Amino acid sequence: MALGDVVLVATDLSESADVAIKLGHEYAERAGGKLVVCHVVHEVLRSAPLFPQAVQADMEAVIHAESRAAAAVEDRVKEITGRPSNGFEVRIESGGADAAILRVAEEVAATLVVTGSRGLTGIARLLLGNVAERIVRYAHCPVLVARSHARTNKVLASTDLSELSQPGIALAGQVAAMQGATLTVLHSLDILPAPAFGFTVPFGGAPVVPPPELIEQMRTGADGVLAGIIERMGMKAERRVTDGDAATAVLRTAEELDAELVVVSTHGRTGLARVALGSVAEKIVRGAHCSVLVARSH
Incomplete structure (x- = not known):
């Protein structure tokens, strides 16, 4: 359908x-x-x-x-x-x-x-x-x-690489194909500590930051998983892997691309779980400069 x-x-x-x-x-x-x-x-x-x-x-x-x-x-x-x-x-x-x-x-x-x-x-x-x-x-x-929003023919989809986020990617591909738009699929490595992360920071301790080599390995691995998802879905899409808080990364990338549509997935499954709109999706829906399409993950 x-x-x-x-x-x-x-x-x-x-x-x-x-x-x-x-x-x-x-x-x-x-x-x-x-x-x-x-x-x-x-x-x-x-x-x-x-x-x-x-x-x-x-x-x-x-x-x-x-x-x-x-x-x-x-x-x-x-x-x-x-x-x-x-x-x-x-x-x-x-x-x-x-x-x-x-x-x-x-x-x-x-x-x-x-x-x-x-x-x-x-x-x-x-x-x-x-x-x-x-x-x-x-x-x-x-x-x-x-x-x-002005018509830019640019669609941005976000994913945490889980199965629950894949309906959003599929829906974004469907919309991009209908509109003849360019699709970008984004994943953010949320691995860097936020300010005052952990119990020791307020008392003079230093947050644990992964070494650059490990971050690069994680980025390469995520890009490979992303490429596999896109290939399995038979879609044509650009890939982006970035760092930081997922919602912030999506909103920033949407602005950079001047996307006219952002596509996100919820994490509700069935029944009462339907009310559990993920915090990332909620921040994107509230903060995006353009339209946001929320896909239901069943």
């Missing part, structure tokens, strides 16, 4: 969501897939058995709000994508935004969920909206956190 077979876009009709609509449209169009756009109206119904007229008024208000939202979403999607009214499906839901979007994703069997990030620039970029964050954590399929 292709990534763009059933694309669900979550929109709150904000500027950030407009980017999500645009990218979701592109993914669905490339795959000849279905585009579903979902907007959630806040539910305001009260429980007032002694005043049924109040409940009736609330119901009418919700119905009116949903009707207006449906028209607004349809107009926005047609304006951004150029699709006709019958070229996409609009879903208007009520209740909690993240729960509603996740429910619709399951109902339509989404192969990709696209959501905007409210972070814009600077420190605000770190303030990923709670709704987007929960969608990334709980969705059953890959999630694209969309950010506006």
Whole structure:
């Protein structure tokens, strides 16, 4: 099943969501897939058995709000994508935004969920909206956190060389092939000690730093493993092996390459483990200057 077979876009009709609509449209169009756009109206119904007229008024208000939202979403999607009214499906839901979007994703069997990030620039970029964050954590399929970025046709995938990270590499290869983009696969050797590493450092001890020869051997070995993974997947990709904290290395490399997309894998497997978004993935989703595609490792 292709990534763009059933694309669900979550929109709150904000500027950030407009980017999500645009990218979701592109993914669905490339795959000849279905585009579903979902907007959630806040539910305001009260429980007032002694005043049924109040409940009736609330119901009418919700119905009116949903009707207006449906028209607004349809107009926005047609304006951004150029699709006709019958070229996409609009879903208007009520209740909690993240729960509603996740429910619709399951109902339509989404192969990709696209959501905007409210972070814009600077420190605000770190303030990923709670709704987007929960969608990334709980969705059953890959999630694209969309950010506006110039088209550079450069995709960066990160891997810790484990089997759990390989779905992300495969997904990055699929996206790069669809877009005709250059793919770079990055692994970072997180072996150098951070400042004040270990119990002895604050008391005058020195952190243990591997000798340069050993670091070079590790780098060569990692590059060989990386080459083997890429070869087994039958992909064409550039390889990079760097040093340092993995999330920092990915964010730095994405900036250096001017990548328009970063692809990472979560480490959740099934059930409750799905909520365990890895700390590296979380930092990348929050801190990247471009869109981030989160692949689900099952």
